[in-house]
Amino acid sequence: MNSLTNSSPDTENLIRPGSYYGNGIPYLPIDGYPGKIIAIEGTDGVGRSTQIHLLREWLEVQGYGVIETGWTRSELMQPTIELAKASNTLNKLTFVLLYATDFADRLEKEIIPALKAGFIVLSDRYIFTAMARAGVRGVDRTWMRNLYGFAIAPHLVFYLKIDEKTLIRRVLQSRGMDFWESGMDMKLGYDIYESFRAYQRSLLREYTSMADEFGFRVLDAKRKIDVIQDELRRQIGAFLADSDAATQPASS
Amino acid sequence: MTFSLLHATDFADRLLYNIVPPLKAGMIVLADRYAYTAFARDAARGVDRRWVRELYSFAVKPDLAVYFKVPIEVSTDRLMARRVKLKFYEAGMDMGWSPNALESFRIFQGKVLDEYDRLVEEFGLSVVNAVGSITEQQRTFRKLVSQHLAIEETDEQLDEQLA
Numbered sequence: 405m406n407s408l409t410n411s412s413p414d415t416e417n418l419i420r421p422g423s424y425y426g427n428g429i430p431y432l433p434i435d436g437y438p439g440k441i442i443a444i445e446g447t448d449g450v451g452r453s454t455q456i457h458l459l460r461e462w463l464e465v466q467g468y469g470v471i472e473t474g475w476t477r478s479e480l481m482q483p484t485i486e487l488a489k490a491s492n493t494l495n496k497l498t499f500v501l502l503y504a505t506d507f508a509d510r511l512e513k514e515i516i517p518a519l520k521a522g523f524i525v526l527s528d529r530y531i532f533t534a535m536a537r538a539g540v541r542g543v544d545r546t547w548m549r550n551l552y553g554f555a556i557a558p559h560l561v562f563y564l565k566i567d568e569k570t571l572i573r574r575v576l577q578s579r580g581m582d583f584w585e586s587g588m589d590m591k592l593g594y595d596i597y598e599s600f601r602a603y604q605r606s607l608l609r610e611y612t613s614m615a616d617e618f619g620f621r622v623l624d625a626k627r628k629i630d631v632i633q634d635e636l637r638r639q640i641g642a643f644l645a646d647s648d649a650a651t652q653p654a655s656s
Numbered sequence: 657m658t659f660s661l662l663h664a665t666d667f668a669d670r671l672l673y674n675i676v677p678p679l680k681a682g683m684i685v686l687a688d689r690y691a692y693t694a695f696a697r698d699a700a701r702g703v704d705r706r707w708v709r710e711l712y713s714f715a716v717k718p719d720l721a722v723y724f725k726v727p728i729e730v731s732t733d734r735l736m737a738r739r740v741k742l743k744f745y746e747a748g749m750d751m752g753w754s755p756n757a758l759e760s761f762r763i764f765q766g767k768v769l770d771e772y773d774r775l776v777e778e779f780g781l782s783v784v785n786a787v788g789s790i791t792e793q794q795r796t797f798r799k800l801v802s803q804h805l806a807i808e809e810t811d812e813q814l815d816e817q818l819a
Contacts, residue, residue, distance in 0.1 A: 408691055408715035429657055431702035480658060495672050497714060501665035508657040550710040554657060 419557045419619065422519075426553020432516060434556065439519030440647070441556060442640060443530035446564030447607055448585050449574040450625040451632070455564070456526050458633050459640070463524055468644075471518045473510050474528035481506035489584060496541040499589075503534045504551055511555065519556075531555045532563075532618065536610035540603065541590065560643055561618060562636060564625035568605050575600075659745070660698040664711055667691065671715060679716065691715045692723070692775050700767035701751060720804045722797060723776060724786035728765055732758065 419425065422437070442459075444452045460470050476485050485502050518525050531552045538548050566574075575581060583589075586596050587603025615622060621639060623632055678685050691712040698708045726734075735742065742757045744750065748764025749757060776783055784796050 407713050408717045409709040409713045427704040427707055429702075430704050495668075497668040497672065498665050501661060501668055505658055505661035505665060508661050512657060547710065547713060550707065553707055554704075 421557050421559040423557060424553065425555055425557055426550060428556075429512070429554050432512070434516060434519065437516075437519040438522040438651070439525060440560075440644070441515065441519070441525045441527060441530075441558040443527040443532075443558040443561045444564065445529060445532050445561060445611065445620065446625060447566065447571060447604060447611070449571055449578065450564040450566045451629060452528050452564060454629055455633060455636060456528050458629075459636060460526060462637055463526075463640075469518075469521070469523040470526060471514065471523050472526045472528060473514050475533055476503070476506050478506040478509035478513070480509045496538070496543055499541070500534065500538045500543055500548070500551070503537075507531060507534070507552075508554065515556065527558065530558060530561065532561070532611065532614055532620075535614060536607050539610040539613075540587070540606040557618075559647075560640065561620050562639075563611060563615060563620035563622050564632070565611070565622050566608075566625040568601065568608065570626055571604055571608075572601065657703065659701065659750075660694065660703050660708060660711070663694055663698075667694070667712070668714065675716065687718070690718060690721065692721065692772070692779065692781065695775055696768045696771035699771045700748070700764060720801065721779065721781045722784055722800060723772060723781040724784050724793065725772070726786045728762060728769060730787055731765060732762060735761075 422434070422441070424434070428434070444456055446452055456472060460472065463470050476482055481502065485506060488498070488502060515525050515527075534552070535545075535548050539545065575585070581596050581600045585603075586600035588596065588599055590599075590603065592599045592602045611620075614620065623635055625632065675685050675687070694712065695705070695708055699705050736758075742761050747757045747761040749760050751760070751764065753763045754760040772781075775781060782800050784793055784800070786793055
C-alpha cells in the first residue's frame, strides 16, 4: 500500500524563538508579540510542577503577568484523551494526533492570546514530550516535525534531566507506576517494573537526542529543588533583562 | 487547526480499524469522502496546504478516487430542497464571513470547490459530472470502477500465466 502523499523533508530552517517552527498557522500571524514562552521539559517525576509553581510566584512578584499551560489540559480535549486512554482503543497514530489536537487548542486559545497580551507563558511540558513519546513508538520523525510545524518555538526550553535509577525511585516513592507512564501499551513485557524501566530509558534517549536540535538548556534534576530553582531564576532573569533592555528606548 | 486535527484523528482511527484490515483481506473499501475532503475543507479555512498533505501522509493512496462535481448553485439548491437548516460548521459559520448561514455556505463552498479543482490536477481524481440524473451518474461511476477492476483482473491473470 502506498501512502497518499509523499513526505518531503523540510529544508533545514533556523529556529527563531517566538516564531513558528514551520509554516505555522497562516491565519494567525504572531510576529512582534511581546510575550514569552518558557517551557520546562522532562520525564515524569523530575519536579516540573514544583519548579513552575515557584517560578510563577517569583515572576509575579516582579510584576510579570504569568499563565501556565500543561500537557492535555485543553478544555476541548482533556475528557476525550482520558476516555481514550481508559478504553484502550488508542493506537500510536491516534495517540499522537489527540495530543496534537490538545496542543493546537491550547495554542490558539491560551498561548497565542497570552503572547499577544505580553504574558509569560510557563509551559509544563511542550511539544518535545509528544515527540519523545512518538519517537519511542516508532512514529516517523520527519512526519512528527512537520505535524508540529504549527507550534511556536519557545524563547527558553529547560530540560530537567534525570537518570533512570533516580527516576524509578522518585516515582515509586510518590504515586507508583501507571499503565501509560510505563508504556504498557507497547507490550514490552508483562512486568510493570521492567516495562517502566525500558520505556523510560528509551524516552530519556529521545529527549537527549533532541537537546541540540531544539536548543535545550539542560539542568541536572537530581539536585535539590532550591538549587534547581536558583539556576532557573538566574537564566530566566538574564534572558528577561536582555529582552526588556532591547524593547526599551535607548535614551531612558 | 483543532478542527483539522480532530478530523485527522478520526480518520487515523477509521483507517487502522476499518480500512486497512479489509484491504489486507483483499476486499473493496468504498469510502464516502476521503482525505481529499480534509485537504479542500482545511485549506478553505486557511490552514497551510502543504502541512495538511503531510499530516495525511499516513493515509493509504486510494486505487480510484472519484470527485462528484457540481456548481455551487446546484449544491445549495439541493440542500435547500432537502432541509431547512445548514449546520454551523458545514456552512463555515466559524469563519465569520457572514451572519447568514446560506450566504456563509456559498462563500465557504466556493472556496472548497476551488480547492477541489486544484486537487483534481494534483492527485488525478476522476471527475463525474454530478449535475446529471442519478442514473447517469451511476452509469459513469460503474464504468470507471469496472474499468479499474478489469485492469486489475487482467494483471492478475497475466501474473498467473507468468507464474
